[in-house]
Amino acid sequence: xxKAMVCLLMAGVLVASxxxxxNVTKSGTITIKGSDTMVILGQRWAEMYMHHNAGITVQxxxxxxxxxxxxxINGGTDICESSRPMKEKEREQVKKRHGKDPKEIxxxxxxxxxxxxxxxxxxxxxxxxxxxxxTGKIADWKDLGGPAGRIVAYSRENNSGTYVYFKEHxxxxxxxxxxxxxxxxxxxxxxxxxxxxxxxGYGGIAYGSGIRAIPVSKDGATSPVAPSLETVQDGxxxxxxxxxxxxxxxxxxxxxxxxxxVLGGEGQKVCExxxxxxLRKKS
Amino acid sequence: xxxxGPSLAGDGEAQTSRAPLAGRGRGTWADRAAAAAITAAAWxxxxxxxxxFIFIGKEAVPIFTSAxxxxxxxxxxxxxxxxxxxxxxAAFAWQPVSETPKYSLLPLLVGTLKATVIAVLIAIPLAxxxxxxxSEFAPTWARExxxxxxxxxxxxxxxxxxxxxxxxxxxxxxxxxGWTFRLNAVTAGIGLSLAVIPIVFTVSExxxxxxxxxxxxxxxxxxxxxxxxxxxxxxxxxxPGVLAACVLGFGRAVGETMIVLMASGNAAVLSASPTxxxxxxxxxxxxxxxxxxxxxxxYHVLFFIGAFLFVLTFLTNLAGxxxxxxxxxxxxxxx
Numbered sequence: 157x158x159k160a161m162v163c164l165l166m167a168g169v170l171v172a173s174x175x176x177x178x179n180v181t182k183s184g185t186i187t188i189k190g191s192d193t194m195v196i197l198g199q200r201w202a203e204m205y206m207h208h209n210a211g212i213t214v215q216x217x218x219x220x221x222x223x224x225x226x227x228x229i230n231g232g233t234d235i236c237e238s239s240r241p242m243k244e245k246e247r248e249q250v251k252k253r254h255g256k257d258p259k260e261i262x263x264x265x266x267x268x269x270x271x272x273x274x275x276x277x278x279x280x281x282x283x284x285x286x287x288x289x290x291t292g293k294i295a296d297w298k299d300l301g302g303p304a305g306r307i308v309a310y311s312r313e314n315n316s317g318t319y320v321y322f323k324e325h326x327x328x329x330x331x332x333x334x335x336x337x338x339x340x341x342x343x344x345x346x347x348x349x350x351x352x353x354x355x356x357g358y359g360g361i362a363y364g365s366g367i368r369a370i371p372v373s374k375d376g377a378t379s380p381v382a383p384s385l386e387t388v389q390d391g392x393x394x395x396x397x398x399x400x401x402x403x404x405x406x407x408x409x410x411x412x413x414x415x416x417x418v419l420g421g422e423g424q425k426v427c428e429x430x431x432x433x434x435l436r437k438k439s
Numbered sequence: 440x441x442x443x444g445p446s447l448a449g450d451g452e453a454q455t456s457r458a459p460l461a462g463r464g465r466g467t468w469a470d471r472a473a474a475a476a477i478t479a480a481a482w483x484x485x486x487x488x489x490x491x492f493i494f495i496g497k498e499a500v501p502i503f504t505s506a507x508x509x510x511x512x513x514x515x516x517x518x519x520x521x522x523x524x525x526x527x528x529a530a531f532a533w534q535p536v537s538e539t540p541k542y543s544l545l546p547l548l549v550g551t552l553k554a555t556v557i558a559v560l561i562a563i564p565l566a567x568x569x570x571x572x573x574s575e576f577a578p579t580w581a582r583e584x585x586x587x588x589x590x591x592x593x594x595x596x597x598x599x600x601x602x603x604x605x606x607x608x609x610x611x612x613x614x615x616x617g618w619t620f621r622l623n624a625v626t627a628g629i630g631l632s633l634a635v636i637p638i639v640f641t642v643s644e645x646x647x648x649x650x651x652x653x654x655x656x657x658x659x660x661x662x663x664x665x666x667x668x669x670x671x672x673x674x675x676x677x678x679p680g681v682l683a684a685c686v687l688g689f690g691r692a693v694g695e696t697m698i699v700l701m702a703s704g705n706a707a708v709l710s711a712s713p714t715x716x717x718x719x720x721x722x723x724x725x726x727x728x729x730x731x732x733x734x735x736x737x738y739h740v741l742f743f744i745g746a747f748l749f750v751l752t753f754l755t756n757l758a759g760x761x762x763x764x765x766x767x768x769x770x771x772x773x774x
Contacts (some may be wrong), residue, residue, distance in 0.1 A: 334709070352621050
């Protein structure tokens with residue numbers, strides 16, 4: 157089984173600063189458990205929220221989306237963070253156990269761009285091609301419609317959420333090939349790709365000189381989509397996903413106040429600070 | 440991780456110059472206080488070394504004892520090829536974040552050795568010859584420029600050297616040789632050698648300068664040229680110090696982290712080619728320890744790597760010290 161990468165516990169003993177209790181009258185503890193990808197995001201939300209609302213304690217733990225969903229079913233957490241939608245079977249379990257349907261609340265967006273050198277002529281790449289490339293089944297640019305030559309693939313270090321996302325979402329949880337080079341940070345990947353015409357890399361949707369973020373198609377048949385805030389927000393860019401909160405039934409009380417804050421302007425700003433994307437503004 | 444043996448530096452001089460102190464024990468109060476302070480400082484160093492070793496050892500022990508860790512990793516799987524699933528070919532793979540985590544240390548060991556050997560092969564000849572030039576041939580003004588300049592190199596933070604390798608050196612090398620991988624063992628090895636050169640230079644330079652002037656005068660009086668004197672008399676006479684310098688340099692190269700993290704590509708490839716990307720022990724610890732679950736198999740494997748590195752440098756230093764001692768005895772016997 158895939159062991160949890162991060163398992164951080166926000167100790168509830170964070171001394172609440174004195175002052176007014178804000179707009180939330182009752183004090184309490186909100187527990188959040190789930191996705192490792194989202195643990196940093198959840199912690200930032202928790203820190204800021206606790207700063208503004210004395211008396212409320214938000215505990216965030218990782219463990220993986222599956223762990224979080226299991227905890228939600230067993231009643232071990234108030235909010236479950238998940239980087240994948242809940243499966244039908246899991247929904248039924250929640251319903252059976254608690255008599256209420258789980259409530260799915262998208263809270264942020266996550267997307268990965270694929271970069272090549274600016275002189276690389278290949279027009280686009282599909283998700284299955286990326287998978288074959290990063291698992292070592294394709295090693296030559298001519299298999300992707302480019303000029304013949306060895307592909308040099310760059311990846312992120314295995315402690316990064318981007319790495320995990322790419323591995324789960326693009327590689328279908330298969331292992332990276334051994335000769336895929338890993339670099340610390342999106343900036344290092346962008347820099348390396350900009351200096352090597354035979355290279356390919358992935359990372360946050362950022363722009364740098366010397367590289368080109370190539371359009372990605374879901375499979376060979378659909379038309380490729382270039383990565384941008386808009387295409388991630390409208391869901392057309394295939395290497396992107398929604399990140400969710402799940403609660404049992406409609407959220408209530410302290411949890412509802414917290415979720416409303418997360419979906420508000422201040423909470424959504426945190427998404428960008430941590431490297432994710434805010435949800436599309438609802439008109 | 441290379442903290443095991445700075446004590447090697449200057450052993451040669453220390454032993455020859457230690458004369459019995461006249462009137463020892465009759466010191467004033469201030470003398471005794473100073474002596475106590477110095478003793479405390481020395482013991483602090485030893486004490487912290489022991490504490491570090493205990494801590495690393497304690498976190499590495501579950502590799503041998505914990506049943507939970509054994510589900511994912513044990514000694515056999517760390518060093519022998521393993522087939523992740525029945526039917527898969529057995530291989531050496533470092534894939535700690537995976538459905539079935541694979542913790543083979545062999546690609547990392549080979550990567551570490553490749554970078555270290557390349558670094559040492561470049562650094563030792565350069566540094567020892569530079570030290571020989573500086574102490575034997577250079578006019579005073581040149582020596583006064585060379586010595587501080589090389590020693591200043593030791594003051595460059597390794598992250599700066601790593602950045603230089605990543606941004607500049609990798610381009611030059613790829614441009615010159617057309618290697619497929621920009622970041623590889625040679626790039627990292629050259630970067631490492633920049634960190635090793637100052638250490639080897641400084642220690643061997645001291646060793647050369649502490650060779651008694653009478654040796655040189657005797658040699659020249661016998662009709663030897665200055666080159667013959669340097670190569671046949673000064674170098675052998677200083678050989679224990681030079682060897683100690685090499686051992687220190689090796690320890691630095693094995694343990695150096697930032698340079699290899701930035702310049703080696705960090706792909707755990709098991710190959711003999713120096714132009715393939717490598718992943719070293721130290722870079723693996725640096726890259727992965729920050730986000731690992733405390734108490735997981737991965738966590739304990741990383742500490743095991745730390746302990747392994749510690750033992751590796753410790754044994755190298757021990758072997759070096761033994762060899763230095765042998766050389767010294769031989770020289771004293773011959774003198």
